[in-house]
Amino acid sequence: MKTNDVIFQTVAKVVFFMIIFFAVHLFFAGHYYPGGGFVGGLLTSGAIVLLLLAFDIKTVRHGFPLDFKWLIGLGLLFSVGTAAGSLLFNVPFFTHAYNYFQLPLFGKTSLHTAMLFDLGVYLVVIGVTMTIIQTIGESE
Amino acid sequence: MEILMCIIAGLLFAAAVYLMLSKSLLRIIIGTGLLSHGTHLMLLTMGGLKTGAVPVLGEHASTYTDPIPQALILTAIVISFGVTAVFLVIAYRAYQEIGTDNMEQMRGMETDD
Amino acid sequence: MINLPILPILIPLVSAVLLLFLSKRVYAQRVVSVAASFATVIAAAVVLMKVKTDGIQTVDMGSWPAPFGITLVSDMLSILLVLTSSVITLCVVIYSFRSIGSGREAFYYYPIVQFLLVGVNGSFTTGDIFNLFVFFEIMLMSSYVLIVIGGTKAQLQESIKYILINVISSAIFVIAVGFLYSVTGSLNMAHISARLTDIGGEPIVTVLALLFLIVFGLKGGIFPLYFWLPGSYAAPPAPVLALFGALLTKVGVYAILRTYTLFFYHDQPFTHDILSLLALLTMIAGSVGALAYKDVKQILIYNIVIAVGVLLFGIAIMTEESIAGTLFYFIHDMIIKAALFMLGGIMVWITGTSKMDKMGGLIRQYPALGWTFLTASFALAGIPPLSGFIGKLLIVRAGFESGEYVGAIVVLLSSLAVLYSVVTLFMEVFWKKPKLPQLHAKKQTSSLFLPAAALVVLSVLYGVGTEAVYPYVMQAVEALIHPEIYIDAVLKE
Numbered sequence: 001m002k003t004n005d006v007i008f009q010t011v012a013k014v015v016f017f018m019i020i021f022f023a024v025h026l027f028f029a030g031h032y033y034p035g036g037g038f039v040g041g042l043l044t045s046g047a048i049v050l051l052l053l054a055f056d057i058k059t060v061r062h063g064f065p066l067d068f069k070w071l072i073g074l075g076l077l078f079s080v081g082t083a084a085g086s087l088l089f090n091v092p093f094f095t096h097a098y099n100y101f102q103l104p105l106f107g108k109t110s111l112h113t114a115m116l117f118d119l120g121v122y123l124v125v126i127g128v129t130m131t132i133i134q135t136i137g138e139s140e
Numbered sequence: 141m142e143i144l145m146c147i148i149a150g151l152l153f154a155a156a157v158y159l160m161l162s163k164s165l166l167r168i169i170i171g172t173g174l175l176s177h178g179t180h181l182m183l184l185t186m187g188g189l190k191t192g193a194v195p196v197l198g199e200h201a202s203t204y205t206d207p208i209p210q211a212l213i214l215t216a217i218v219i220s221f222g223v224t225a226v227f228l229v230i231a232y233r234a235y236q237e238i239g240t241d242n243m244e245q246m247r248g249m250e251t252d253d
Numbered sequence: 254m255i256n257l258p259i260l261p262i263l264i265p266l267v268s269a270v271l272l273l274f275l276s277k278r279v280y281a282q283r284v285v286s287v288a289a290s291f292a293t294v295i296a297a298a299v300v301l302m303k304v305k306t307d308g309i310q311t312v313d314m315g316s317w318p319a320p321f322g323i324t325l326v327s328d329m330l331s332i333l334l335v336l337t338s339s340v341i342t343l344c345v346v347i348y349s350f351r352s353i354g355s356g357r358e359a360f361y362y363y364p365i366v367q368f369l370l371v372g373v374n375g376s377f378t379t380g381d382i383f384n385l386f387v388f389f390e391i392m393l394m395s396s397y398v399l400i401v402i403g404g405t406k407a408q409l410q411e412s413i414k415y416i417l418i419n420v421i422s423s424a425i426f427v428i429a430v431g432f433l434y435s436v437t438g439s440l441n442m443a444h445i446s447a448r449l450t451d452i453g454g455e456p457i458v459t460v461l462a463l464l465f466l467i468v469f470g471l472k473g474g475i476f477p478l479y480f481w482l483p484g485s486y487a488a489p490p491a492p493v494l495a496l497f498g499a500l501l502t503k504v505g506v507y508a509i510l511r512t513y514t515l516f517f518y519h520d521q522p523f524t525h526d527i528l529s530l531l532a533l534l535t536m537i538a539g540s541v542g543a544l545a546y547k548d549v550k551q552i553l554i555y556n557i558v559i560a561v562g563v564l565l566f567g568i569a570i571m572t573e574e575s576i577a578g579t580l581f582y583f584i585h586d587m588i589i590k591a592a593l594f595m596l597g598g599i600m601v602w603i604t605g606t607s608k609m610d611k612m613g614g615l616i617r618q619y620p621a622l623g624w625t626f627l628t629a630s631f632a633l634a635g636i637p638p639l640s641g642f643i644g645k646l647l648i649v650r651a652g653f654e655s656g657e658y659v660g661a662i663v664v665l666l667s668s669l670a671v672l673y674s675v676v677t678l679f680m681e682v683f684w685k686k687p688k689l690p691q692l693h694a695k696k697q698t699s700s701l702f703l704p705a706a707a708l709v710v711l712s713v714l715y716g717v718g719t720e721a722v723y724p725y726v727m728q729a730v731e732a733l734i735h736p737e738i739y740i741d742a743v744l745k746e
Contacts, residue, residue, distance in 0.1 A: 038218060065479055072271035086256070092314040093259045093325075132225045136232050160421075165413070172420045176260070179424045179431075186431035197470045208440070212383055214425050223423070226394065227416050228403050233408035246410050 005054065012054035025032035030118055032110075037118035043124025046128075049133060057137060068130040075123030082117040145185040152178030155240065165231050176220035180213045187212075210221040257303055258327035260296035260698045261335050261374045265342075266287055269367035270564065273737040279358045283350060286363040293370065297336040302331050305725065309732065309742035311380065319744050326380030326709050326743055329729035330580065334377045334507060337584050340501050340711070341591045342370045344704040346630045348595050349492040351700045352602060356404050357490075365402070369395035376504050380743055382433065383440045385508065386426050387483040390470070394420050396501060399493045400485065411488035418481045418640045422471035427495045436461065443743035446515045446736050454519040462517035462524045466509065466531075473505025475565060476534035479558050486554045489596020494550065498557050499591035503583065506564050510579065513568055514733045521544035521571060529569035533663050535562030540670035549682070552674050556593075556633065559667050560586045566664060567648040570655050577730045578647025581719070585640040586649065587633050588712045593675075595705035600682055603696055609678060614687030620696045622702060623683040630675035632716065635668050641714030 023043035030036030051060050086095045098112035152174050159171030191248025235241050275281045304310055310327040313319055328334075346366060353362055372392025381384050396710040397419075434440060436457055439450040449458060467478070474482045488495055509528075517524050539558030546552050553618030564586070567579030599622060601607045605614065618621040628639070635641035645668060652661030715722065732738045 005220065014485060038214075069273070071277070073270055076270040076273070080263075080270060082384075084263060087254075087263075092313050092316050095255050096315065115683070120159050128222065132229055160417070161271075168417060172424075175421065175424045176427075179427045182428055183431040186435040188435070189376075208434070212430070212434075213425075215387060216385070219387070219423075222394065223390070223397075223416070223420055226397055227413075227420070229437075230397070230409065230412055230416065232411055233404060237409050237519065239406065239408050243413075246413070 005093030012050050014050055016047050018079045019043060020052070023047065025111055027118065028115075030110060031114055037121030038125055042124040042129065044122070045126045045129035048130060052133070052137065056100075057134070068134065070122050071127030072131070073127075075120045075125075075127055076121065079117050079122070081118065082111045082113055085113070141189050142185055142194060145181060145189065148186065149178045149181040152181065163243045165235065165243065165246075168243070169227055172227065173220075173224055176216070176224075180216055180220075183209055183213050183216065256312055257296075258312050258325050258332075258378060258728075261293050261339060262318070262325075262371055262378060263373065264293045264296055264366040265370040268292075269364045269451050272364035272367060273361070276361055276554075277359065278705055279355065279488070282358065282363045282504055283346075283587075286346045286367065287343070289367060290339065290346050290370075290746060293339040293374075294336070294343055295550065297332065297339045300327055301336055301725075305728070309739065310490055311543065311743055311745075313440055318396070320441045323384045324380040324443075324718055324743055325378050326442060326443075326739070327497040328377055328732050328739060328742070329725060330507075330733060331377045333580070333584060333725060333729060334503075334587075335374045338370065338373050338377070338500055338585045340559070341587060342366065342496070344497075344708050345492050345495050345591065345595070348495070348701060349729065350597075352598060353490060353492055354403065354660040356697050358524060358687065360402060361398070362402060365395050365398045366496065369399065369500070371395075373500050373504055375631075378542070380442050381440050383430055383441075386430060388743055389426070389504070389508075390423065392501070393423070398496065399496070400489050402493075403490065407489075408488045411485045415485040416482055420469060422468050425464060425471075428466040429461060429468060429509050432457075432464065433461055440550065442511070442515060442739040447740050447744070449516055449519065458517065459520050459523055464529070465512050465517075466524075466528070467723060468529070469505045469508040469512070472502065473509060473565075474502050474535075474558055474561050476531045476538055476562075478634070479535070479561075480537070482558065483551060483554050486557075487550045491594060491601065493592035494737070495591045495598065498554065498594050499587045502557055502561055503587055504608075506561055506568075506583070510568050510583075513737065514571070514576070514648075515557045515736050518736075519572070525569045525571055528565055529657065529660055532562045532565035533660055533686055535559075535565060536663055537562075540667050540674075543674040544670055547609045549600055549609055549612075549678065551596050552609075552678055553590075553593055556671060556674065557590060559671055560590070563645065563664055564650065565661050566657075568653065569660075570648070570651050570657060572651050573657055573734050574647050574650030575652070576733050577726055578644045578649075578651060578727045580644075580729055581647060581722075582641065582644025583645065585595065585632070585712065588715065589640065590628055592629050592705050592708035593626075593633060595677065595701070595708070596629060600626075602701065608683045611688055612682045614683070615686035616656065616683040617687070619698065621706075622698065624680070625677050625702075626683070627710050628630055628713065630679060631670065632709070632712050633675060634672035636672075638716055640712045640719075642716060643719045 026035035026043060027037060027040030048060065083094045088094050089100045096113045098110060100108055100110050103109045156171045156178060157174035159167045159174065162168065185207050238246055240246060258341055272285055274281055275285065283387045290484045300310065304327055312325045314325065320505050321411045369392055372388050372395060375388030376385055376392060379388055383521045397416055400415055433445065439448060452458060459573065511530065513524065516533055536559055539555050539559050539562055543552050543559060544554030546555065551703050560611065564583060565578055567582065575671045598611065600615065606612065632639035632641050635645040649661045652664065
């Protein structure tokens with residue numbers, strides 16, 4: 001039986017971007033407010049899963065033509081790299097640097113190397129979640 | 141409040157033990173999920189549920205909650221998320237290969253090298 | 254460089270990430286794995302020298318001062334174990350080239366091994382009880398993948414039990430850490446030790462000691478909790494089994510050693526008596542298993558259980574001599590277990606079966622393999638001058654001196670059981686008449702044999718050169734017997 005999922009597909013296309021934007025918002029809110037790489041990553045993969053439900057694995061693979069396992073490696077590289085950067089400055093491992101900058105448009109902003117670490121977490125979470133869901137979903 | 145939390149954690153453990161003792165693989169996995177929920181609740185209670193504001197940035201906060209248990213729980217949640225995911229994948233593979241999700245029948249496989 | 258103690262953890266981590274990207278190029282993976290493992294060995298040796306001359310090294314992660322942040326502590330005990338683990342991993346990686354199979358090689362085998370090393374080295378090095386849990390989990394996650402990699406039916410079936418057991422033990426670990434935090438208000442191991450000294454022998458501390466014993470006992474395979482071990486360890490292929498047998502249970506025993514010398518030494522008549530009783534039962538149960546089975550893998554696996562019992566007995570006596578013996582035996586057992594499992598793997602690979610009564614007469618075609626196996630067996634049983642001797646001698650002597658006659662005698666008897674089981678294995682596999690007709694064509698085993706033989710040679714050197722190792726071990730014992738040394742080094746008071 002062919003299901004009629006026109007409404008679902010149309011809504012999913014719009015809601016996908018809303019979730020992504022909220023995920024990005026949560027990601028940048030991290031460190032001082034609730035949020036961060038883990039929640040952001042979960043929400044992003046949630047958005048991708050929504051597309052998986054509305055369409056199918058082939059369509060989604062066409063939209064995201066990358067190996068999610070590769071994303072895990074990239075994310076780990078970011079996180080470990082940020083932490084190992086402290087080796088270069090001969091400060092204890094994992095020591096972060098931060099400062100306040102006067103940026104155009106944003107005004108006074110705090111920039112923090114913990115954000116780079118969090119970006120790694122974000123990528124790893126997306127990579128792990130999507131790899132698992134694809135592994136289970138693919139064989140059906 | 142602490143006592144109530146302890147009782148709830150105990151109930152979660154009881155449910156987890158019941159589920160983990162059943163034969164169906166999926167129930168066992170749900171049981172491990174409940175087990176880690178109970179653990180996290182226990183950890184939160186152990187840190188103290190005293191009144192207070194959120195753990196804040198700044199030096200003049202008069203009341204604040206101990207942030208350490210929360211950090212621990214966050215870590216523990218991430219880890220149990222990962223373990224549950226791996227467990228699900230392996231259980232699914234086992235179900236495909238062995239053809240059953242009944243733990244009673246899942247034994248006596250010869251090792252082959 | 255102040256980050257020196259972190260290098261044995263960081264090098265495998267970075268190489269594991271790099272290996273993730275190389276998943277399709279098997280040859281490149283091999284090169285990177287060997288290079289990284291070798292670099293880890295070098296780094297561990299450098300840290301060892303540093304600890305030898307300058308005492309305990311610490312790194313306060315993220316520049317948070319000691320009781321507040323996570324501290325990594327390299328004392329002599331940690332770094333000796335880290336060095337041993339790294340050497341074993343290097344040998345196992347080389348051994349894997351021929352034995353693991355190309356399917357597994359392409360499916361992230363090498364990165365996972367490096368992740369396992371991250372977890373093991375991290376567990377040995379960390380000075381924070383919750384961080385110990387995190388490194389345990391890294392190690393366990395890698396072991397979940399390693400036990401199931403390849404996906405045969407037996408592996409899948411055993412991995413489910415293995416994961417379930419470890420999920421439960423991790424849950425108990427988190428609960429125990431929660432209790433410990435509510436009692437002491439700290440997670441830094443040195444700080445906890447100092448606080449527990451103020452509290453003294455309260456009953457809750459004893460309860461905590463038992464909770465931790467259950468957690469680490471499940472991982473280490475002590476008496477009532479080892480039931481999962483023979484089944485789960487028999488499923489994966491030989492190199493994975495060598496890693497598991499040499500490293501995983503030892504991390505559990507290390508954790509017991511660390512907590513029972515640093516935290517729970519106030520109520521020794523109770524906690525250490527339980528420990529000693531369990532140690533005896535572990536040795537007996539292991540001996541029964543080792544004597545009963547007619548299977549290469551099972552005999553060697555039950556020998557792990559016996560060794561865990563001997564180590565626990567050494568910890569339970571808690572005198573300077575017994576702890577020294579435990580350390581000697583600890584390092585010896587890691588090396589020799591890895592070597593034996595690798596040699597056993599070669600035997601299984603040659604004959605295509607792990608049933609001992611189906612093999613026979615291998616000595617004609619593989620004399621070097623046979624004699625190496627016999628040497629390793631003698632070392633395992635503790636025959637002088639090989640490496641198991643000094644550790645067992647010290648443990649037994651300490652046992653007699655502190656009045657634990659029954660325990661000391663059981664240790665001696667268990668050595669006899671070990672000797673009997675492995676010599677039977679040698680006789681059945683190498684002596685006797687060849688039973689398998691297809692054995693006429695000699696298989697090329699040198700690439701498998703060399704790394705295993707290297708470990709046996711290392712073990713022999715370790716036994717003959719005990720005198721050279723002695724000052725290192727005594728420095729480690731010093732910090733274990735006097736926790737103040739450890740506490741002062743971490744908290745910098």
